[in-house]
Amino acid sequence: MIKRSLENAGAMLLPEGRGRGAGVRLKFGRQTVKRIEIWENEGGPTAEDDVR
Incomplete structure (x- = not known):
């Protein structure tokens, strides 16, 4: 029932295997994935942080 x-609600339960432990991921529709890809690429190239 919990599963x-x-x-x-959009969670995908992953079994253990291939040297990885069990886990949970959120499933997104194609439109959401496209919007996330656009958002991730908006900032330009990344650089090293100069935080000490």
Whole structure:
């Protein structure tokens, strides 16, 4: 029941395997993925932070 509720809310439960532990990811639709890709590429190239 909890698993089904999480999946209905957009969570994807990942089993253990291939040297990785179990985990949870959010599923996004194609339109959301496109918007995220645009947002991630808006800032230009990244640089080293000069924080000490």
